[in-house]
Amino acid sequence: MSSDFYNTSILPYAAIIIKICRAYTNSQEDYEDYYQEVCLQIWKSRAAFREQSEWSTWIYRISLNVCMTLVKQNKRRQSKIDATLTKDQLVVNPTPFADESLNQLYAAIKQLSKVDRAIILLYLEEKSYQEIADIIGTSSNNIGVRISRIKEKLKKLLS
Numbered sequence: 131m132s133s134d135f136y137n138t139s140i141l142p143y144a145a146i147i148i149k150i151c152r153a154y155t156n157s158q159e160d161y162e163d164y165y166q167e168v169c170l171q172i173w174k175s176r177a178a179f180r181e182q183s184e185w186s187t188w189i190y191r192i193s194l195n196v197c198m199t200l201v202k203q204n205k206r207r208q209s210k211i212d213a214t215l216t217k218d219q220l221v222v223n224p225t226p227f228a229d230e231s232l233n234q235l236y237a238a239i240k241q242l243s244k245v246d247r248a249i250i251l252l253y254l255e256e257k258s259y260q261e262i263a264d265i266i267g268t269s270s271n272n273i274g275v276r277i278s279r280i281k282e283k284l285k286k287l288l289s
Contacts, residue, residue, distance in 0.1 A: 139172070148165065150190070153236060163200075183264060201244065234288060250277070
């Protein structure tokens with residue numbers, strides 16, 4: 131990946147990628163791996179961008195798809211590892227971020243389904259319902275209903 135492409139096409143959207151990767155990881159190491167994989171996939175798929183949406187929408191889509199895929203792969207791998215370990219051998223990841231309220235928010239968000247997680251992250255980015263619908267691939271009315279339900283779930287989880 132050229133530094134020019136990274137500096138002009140990825141770095142301005144790093145905050146988007148960081149938030150999505152944090153929401154789908156439990157450790158700094160995983161976060162760094164996810165971030166790197168997202169950047170690699172953005173670079174690999176740059177020729178497929180048809181400019182039918184904004185570049186930021188493309189970044190969101192790739193970031194969400196890569197993170198969801200990696201979560202699925204890691205769950206399969208982890209279940210195989212867990213099957214061979216005893217309870218005493220399992221390692222619990224410490225909280226990955228210094229701000230405790232941020233840890234609590236991400237912990238609550240991580241309890242949501244993958245799609246609900248994506249929707250709330252986009253909502254927190256102040257994307258319009260239509261933009262979220264375009265990224266997720268559904269209607270804006272559906273997004274409005276889902277956001278209301280997600281907010282209720284998060285209130286329960288955080289209280």
